[in-house]
Amino acid sequence: MAAGSIARIMNFGDLAKCPKKLCKILALSPSLLKEVQKYKVDHPSATETVAANLPEVPQDILMEIFALLEIPDLVRAGSVCNSWRSAYNELRSLGIYKLSQTPCLLYTSESAGDSVVCLYSLAEKREYKITLPEPPMRSRFLIGSSLGWLVTVDDLSEMHLINPITGEQIALPSVVTIKHVNPIFNESGALHKYEYSWYSAWSVYHPKTSIFALGELRDYLHDKVFVFSDTSTGNYLVVLIHDPHGQLSFARVGDDKWTWLPPPHIHYADCIYKDGILYAVKKVGEIHAFDLSGPVVTMKTIIGMVPEYACEKMYIVQAPWGDLLQVWRSYEDIERDYEADLHSDPAISVESTGEIKIFKVDTMEKKRVEIKNLDGHVLFLGHNQSLCLSTEEYPHLKENYTYFTDDNGLSLFGCKNNRRDIGLFDLKHNSREELVSPQLWSNFPAPVWITPSFRKLNLT
The missing domain is CATH 2.120.10 (Neuraminidase)
Structure with a gap:
């Protein structure tokens, strides 16, 4: 994965205090989530290393962020790592994700x-x-x-x-x-x-x-x-x-x-x-x-x-x-x-x-x-x-x-x-x-x- 992409993911830790700003980045830059997914496919052995380097954003903050995403971005976010998948699954089970999805x-x-x-x-x-x-x-x-x-x-x-x-x-x-x-x-x-x-x-x-x-x-x-x-x-x-x-x-x-x-x-x-x-x-x-x-x-x-x-x-x-x-x-x-x-x-x-x-x-x-x-x-x-x-x-x-x-x-x-x-x-x-x-x-x-x-x- 490009260094710039990893740096952007790592910056999520700092942005967690401002979930609306992070949501805007995710919503306007779905390519970031695509890059993560592509990297996991191309480099399966490095998946755990990337996941280990991801910031420990509290699940309630992740859920607040993910709840505002379009469903394609939400699904991609849920495949990034275990903690993000957990937030994604909890969001689905509670039914509190963004309901105003674009047709x-x-x-x-x-x-x-x-x-x-x-x-x-x-x-x-x-x-x-x-x-x-x-x-x-x-x-x-x-x-x-x-x-x-x-x-x-x-x-x-x-x-x-x-x-x-x-x-x-x-x-x-x-x-x-x-x-x-x-x-x-x-x-x-x-x-x-x-x-x-x-x-x-x-x-x-x-x-x-x-x-x-x-x-x-x-x-x-x-x-x-x-x-x-x-x-x-x-x-x-x-x-x-x-x-x-x-x-x-x-x-x-x-x-x-x-x-x-x-x-x-x-x-x-x-x-x-x-x-x-x-x-x-x-x-x-x-x-x-x-x-x-x-x-x-x-x-x-x-x-x-x-x-x-x-x-x-x-x-x-x-x-x-x-x-x-x-x-x-x-x-x-x-x-x-x-x-x-x-x-x-x-x-x-x-x-x-x-x-x-x-x-x-x-x-x-x-x-x-x-x-x-x-x-x-x-x-x-x-x-x-x-x-x-x-x-x-x-x-x-x-x-x-x-x-x-x-x-x-x-x-x-x-x-x-x-x-x-x-x-x-x-x-x-x-x-x-x-x-x-x-x-x-x-x-x-x-x-x-x-x-x-x-x-x-x-x-x-």
Whole structure:
């Protein structure tokens, strides 16, 4: 290891009295931690010597420092020596590390392997590869991302939560406990197929049914899933938007079945949850508030539908300053460079984000007020929980931009070989930019934004 690097590590002893200063050095100089790791790989016999020369910084000071790091730096710090690893493990077990992690883009790559996901760090502008538990990620549908957890659907059409940072995986209630699904067993008693009901407010009297193979149901049922922290119970709420016609079901982590919100509640596009209230926006812009805190679910309308067709995608977002935001996203067809998109299907058109509009929802006057500037904030849109973040808290992000990924049914569940709609949208100039060039390629499942986390979910 270069003398300068060792000197910098040794200086941590003097800096321990000023943890904020040390944190700044670590956060702004992740290369230092990389150097330590590289040196340990290249010179394994000298690892103990380097560790012995490290300053004896008290563990509580180390934990205070490490708690402010981005997770990639935190993981690197935990591999430096035994005392740092001990501080890292204690931090994880207590769950007191920095929670305001910069979002990453999560996607898969055929060359990386079927069980590997890639994380593109916006803070470091680099990619990490993580191997996940079975079944292979590239065999699953990816239908949500919240609180650092992914929601996937396997080839039996069953849903799982998985934390890509910790590798922890949790089964959600079986798909057969959803109102519209009944199991069909074969002669030996094994699950064989699913009976799927198309029941909705439009088919009350003569609901149609279909029979699907185990892996086929997910093509028709699952849409988008959210995981919310329920502070009133200390548990976590999982909300599923599913077909037919965008209906809602929910469960708490540890439940053995889904609870259905029956018609006329249909055509939902996005959800948020706050203080026991589930806010759900319909595809036509109408927002409903469901009170899930009592024995009986009640609903009231926050704002009515948009008078005329407004956009292809609707989102609902809780702003850090307290306002409820509604976001409209419109697409435009683009001409493709088929030489650049060698794997594209020429029969499928490519949609590109062409416009994003943001509205403050005035719940008292029941009206929408368009916002032209986010004033030091950014949006994250995609098939994940919609986010509005402060650039003061997340300095690696670009102010007044929307970071977006694919979020239409064709890209998510249908076409697996087309160019992805990933990038940044400049809200001030109404223009888009590439996230990285050349564009990150991911043919399936569709990429999502995720905020890395060591968070554990209660099973009670």
